[in-house]
Structure formats: C-alpha cells, structure tokens
Amino acid sequence: MDKNLLLTSVEMAQFASTGFLRFDNLVPRELCEAAHEEMSTGKLRRRAPMGSPFSESWPDEAIGKVFRLPKVAAIIHSLVGPNPRYDHHAAHLTPANTRKGANLHQDAEYDIRDLHFDIQISFFPEDTPLESGGTLFVPGTQFRRVHEAEIKRYQNIIGQVQAVCEAGTMFFWHTNIWHSARSNFTDRDRYMFKLRLNPTVRQQRLWNTDDLDSPEVKQALNQKIPWHGQRHRIELMNRIKFWRFLTGDPTFDLALWWGRVENTPDIIVQGG
C-alpha cells in the first residue's frame, strides 16, 4: 500500500467530526461508463455471500476495477483496514422523473457498537446535477442513536450536504450518518452504487499518521457543526472519545473536556 495514497490525519479528523469524506473525480470516465453499463443491464444484481472477503468480489467486472483503483483501495484501507469483509451492495436506481418525498433515515439502528464502525461508499458513475437528486447527508450525525426511519419527520437540517457532483465522485461515510435519497426531476435514470464494508482488524492508525501532531488535526476535531446547537459540547466529547479509539491514545483531549471529568484525585494531604 502506497503510504502517500492513504488518508492523512487531517482527513481522518474531518471524518471523525462530520462522519463522511467526499472525493471528486476519483474514477476515470471510461471506467465510470463501464460500471454504469453493468448497473443498467442488471449485471450487478447478484450479491456475494454476506461476510465474504471483499477481495473476492467482482474479479472481472468494471465495478471491481473501480474499488481496486489504488486511491480508492487506500481510502478503504485507511477506514477499515486490510482485508475488509463484504457486507452488501446495491445499484440504487432512481428512475427519471421520480418523486421520493421525505426519506431521511439512519441505516443501522440495530448497530449499537460504541466505537467500531462499518463504512458505506456511495459511488456516482454519472454526472449528478442538483435536480437529479443525489444523496443528501447530514454532517455530524454519526454519534446520534436514533431508530432508522423515525427521523423521517425532519425535512431540512442546517448544513445538510447533497451529492451534486461529476461522474467518478465517491462519498465514504460512517454507516450511522443520517441520509436521504432525493427526487430525480430529470429525464435520465440516475444510479448510485452503494457498498457496505466491515473491518476485520482494529480500526487504529490505519491511515498515514505523519501529520498526526499537525494543528490542523485539532482544528478539524474542534469544528462546530451548526445544527448541534446547545449539544455541541457533548458532541465534542463523543468526537474526542472516537479520536482516542482511532489513534489508540487514551489521553487525547481538546482543552480539558474529558480532562475535567476524569480528574478525581485521591491524594490525601494533611490539612492546616
């Protein structure tokens, strides 16, 4: 694995804070077209056995080449490590002129793991303008414990991000991020290829940690997500806990958020 292709610590800190990373034009156009052809002709309907080694998936197909691109493989490695497990995939089709309505949800209400996490990858094989309804993500929702589609009442949240992108763009996201498919107002069918992967190793320092002590890391971890409002400080503490898990550093802190509540001295000194 080329170290220079792995995520940086700043990028990982961004992932820890917002729950997703976006990379534009990761996949060359020709390969996008070949993968799109496989989706639209139904060649990718069959799923591999859940839990099988991801390295065995799609040995000859264009979609396999997409995920074996060095940069894509390096990002996967940074988040879930070597030899991830295939969970499932779907070539999500939103036909031309389809209204979706309210759809915000979190995939994995049954996943109550505290810190370990799966990733999902959203790959857009064609240009996806606003009106074609690419996926909407709500940054900073990865630590929220809600029950799948019970958040459907929420239509808009400040800071929401819609996938408006060129062909070859990928979003790598923590599976607990709130997201929503949107309506396709165009005359073209729209595909989004989704892949879920599970780690098989401890998710600790799997990225390029050369910049771990860069001030930009703390800056990314300290960022305020506008919709958190009064909950910002608790979100920050969860983020610090997550960063401790990712770095294997149980003492990491921003200012003294955990430093205060973990400070319960037992040293007895003589009075007077």
Added chain:
Amino acid sequence: MPETQLRQKLLFLYLGNSSLESEVVGWSLYDGTTDEMFEAAGEDAEPPYNSVLDAMRDGWRVIQVPFIKAPQVGREYENDYLDFEFVLEKMEVING
C-alpha cells in the same frame, strides 16, 4: 359557488436551545392546503424563519413546545433526536 374550507399548515422548527429566540437548526413544513408533495430543500436552503419568535410575528401559532429534561443517569454523553422541536400552526381558507 365553491365550498370554502379551513385547512391546516404545520411548521416544525428545531432550535439550538430552548429559548424561542434561539436559532433555527432544522425545519419541516406539512402543508394541508395543497396536494403538492414535500421536497427537501437541498444544501443551500435557508430556513423560513430565524427563530420561533420570528415565525410568531408572521402569524404562526405555537401549539407545542418541547419539555426541557435532564439526561437519564448513565446517558449524559448520548445524543439522539433533535432536542428542541416546536410545532406551529396556521389555518388558511381555501376554496374547495
């Protein structure tokens, strides 16, 4: 003559704090005066009002305010749904 009816619009405003003057961090509109289907607004969208108070000044009636409650013991560091959900109503006359 078309029959005149009163129809309800519900506006959900999610605030950053319990004060009705706090900033809106999320919003939903359920409009009973039309058959139009809702669409999420996308990433550049601005909320319809800056606060619940602003909406009241524009004629919306507040019909529900959220309880303020302490976290359960042992769950002090856990977050889940949006906290400060205010429900507002407007009744509008439409011609049936």
